[in-house]
Amino acid sequence: MADKGSDPLALWQQMIGEMEKGFNAFANKTMTSPEFSKVMNQAGGVTAGAQKQFGELIEKYLINMNLPSRAQMVGMAERLQTIEAQLNEIKAMLGRMSAEAGAPTGGLGGAPRPPRSKRPPAPQQQSPSGEQK
Amino acid sequence: MNAPAGLDLASMPERIQAEVQRAIQRGIKGVEYFSSSGPTLGSTPKDVLAARGTMNLYHYRPLADEVYRVPVLIVMATTNRGYILDMVPGQSFIEFLLKRGYDVYMLDWTAPRPEEKGLRMEDYVLDFIPDCIRRVQQDSGEQDVTVIGYCFGGVLSLLYGSIFNDGPMKNLICFTTPIDFHEMKLFANFSDRRYFDVDRLVDAVGNVPPEMILTSFEMLRPASRAASQIQLWENIWNDEYVKSYRMFDRWATDTLPLAGEYFRTITKDLMWDNKLFNGTMTVGGQKADITNIKVPILHAVAEHDHIVPYDAAKHLIPRVASSDKEEVMLKGGHVSLVAGANAVRRLWPKLDNWLAGRSI
Numbered sequence A: 001m002a003d004k005g006s007d008p009l010a011l012w013q014q015m016i017g018e019m020e021k022g023f024n025a026f027a028n029k030t031m032t033s034p035e036f037s038k039v040m041n042q043a044g045g046v047t048a049g050a051q052k053q054f055g056e057l058i059e060k061y062l063i064n065m066n067l068p069s070r071a072q073m074v075g076m077a078e079r080l081q082t083i084e085a086q087l088n089e090i091k092a093m094l095g096r097m098s099a100e101a102g103a104p105t106g107g108l109g110g111a112p113r114p115p116r117s118k119r120p121p122a123p124q125q126q127s128p129s130g131e132q133k
Numbered sequence B: 001m002n003a004p005a006g007l008d009l010a011s012m013p014e015r016i017q018a019e020v021q022r023a024i025q026r027g028i029k030g031v032e033y034f035s036s037s038g039p040t041l042g043s044t045p046k047d048v049l050a051a052r053g054t055m056n057l058y059h060y061r062p063l064a065d066e067v068y069r070v071p072v073l074i075v076m077a078t079t080n081r082g083y084i085l086d087m088v089p090g091q092s093f094i095e096f097l098l099k100r101g102y103d104v105y106m107l108d109w110t111a112p113r114p115e116e117k118g119l120r121m122e123d124y125v126l127d128f129i130p131d132c133i134r135r136v137q138q139d140s141g142e143q144d145v146t147v148i149g150y151c152f153g154g155v156l157s158l159l160y161g162s163i164f165n166d167g168p169m170k171n172l173i174c175f176t177t178p179i180d181f182h183e184m185k186l187f188a189n190f191s192d193r194r195y196f197d198v199d200r201l202v203d204a205v206g207n208v209p210p211e212m213i214l215t216s217f218e219m220l221r222p223a224s225r226a227a228s229q230i231q232l233w234e235n236i237w238n239d240e241y242v243k244s245y246r247m248f249d250r251w252a253t254d255t256l257p258l259a260g261e262y263f264r265t266i267t268k269d270l271m272w273d274n275k276l277f278n279g280t281m282t283v284g285g286q287k288a289d290i291t292n293i294k295v296p297i298l299h300a301v302a303e304h305d306h307i308v309p310y311d312a313a314k315h316l317i318p319r320v321a322s323s324d325k326e327e328v329m330l331k332g333g334h335v336s337l338v339a340g341a342n343a344v345r346r347l348w349p350k351l352d353n354w355l356a357g358r359s360i
Helices: A008-031 A034-064 A070-100 B009-035 B093-099 B121-140 B152-163 B185-190 B198-205 B210-218 B224-234 B239-253 B260-272 B341-345 B347-356
Strands: B046-052 B055-060 B072-075 B104-109 B145-150 B169-175 B297-302 B325-330
Touching: A008 B185, A008 B224, A034 A070, A034 B185, A034 B198, A070 B046, B046 B121, B055 B121, B072 B121, B072 B152, B093 B104, B093 B347, B104 B121, B121 B145, B121 B152, B121 B260, B145 B152, B152 B169, B169 B347, B198 B260, B210 B239, B224 B239, B297 B347, B325 B347, B341 B347
Parallel strands: B072 B104, B072 B145, B145 B169, B169 B297, B297 B325
Antiparallel strands: B046 B055, B055 B104
């Protein structure tokens, strides 16, 4: 079998890894400069403003086309979420009532909850440490 | 002509055959990759105990016959989805905890809705977390609760623990939690107050879009996405590699927007004024100084964390007032510390060893 030094595939993978590290290091160095922050934030500010205006324009277009806008869809999703939340509240309330009545507690498919009596394993049975530096 | 040193010409036909096989497999699996949806994530059975706007509280169904007395509440980072801790069976931190006998709850987040742009830091620290703690107490019937915070979930847990320092939090575990935000040098430069007008941004967009959050994370390692896609193509014949790639890629790109006012506070109080590090942080007018924390605390940090470097995280353990405190540095990065094959061998057993005796 060829060793790693002469295996073209291993060399290719090594090259990709080195290029990644090198480019990341170079980019990180560039990105710590105040000039980078200035340019990035100027560009970001323009983009955010343009996106907002574009979104408003699209929304007007959809209304004119008699199609639901994103805001309307979000509104419907919110109503659904509210209904879901209320159902969950009712479910949790029923579970509590059921528990108070002595029935198996809710949320576990009718199964009783396990007792809260577990003790940690004896020290000699534990592995010394999970740390593997 | 002689072969280059180390090149075994006798094995070349086998190598070529293997590479041809892989090339064929790449073609077949490549089509499969684009036509399938990937593994189902976050499938450990759970019940939704509460859902209120961006806040979701889950209770995972026990997988042990007997559980520890003290329940565990995991507080997820507000930028990402909680299923990073519940990937697939065998690689799920939640499943691991359940099988080891913990009663597990999770405070997870959904995207804040447009009208939630006004959510402030105090809504998270003084309302959502205390509300979830109360619900955990009510559901479990126990007063004590162990809190585990991941990344910014750790910051929120620390702020909560600083203010509610007389209980009911019994133990606190933080994963990769920053204290000195000025040591997150690239983020600090991206948000340089001379050039980054956070007020203008928040006023313009409301909630900070997820694309912006994702871009800022990806800019920390700008070549890594392209490199990982090359590696994916090379390994696309390998089902396990592809499964793992899809899990992590889906999670990493499934970034959440951040509520505008909350983002404004993070930028001004933490990124600009470094108030958590300086001990001047307040939430809703209440002082939130981590030196007030007295409960047993474990802080797990990653040796190669490019998002929260060690210099940003190292101040937590020395500063808290707890007498029972430990920092553990493990191999791995910001995500591989908590999820994936390395976490199964490193962090999870360490956490279990630490927490078991403190959960009775």
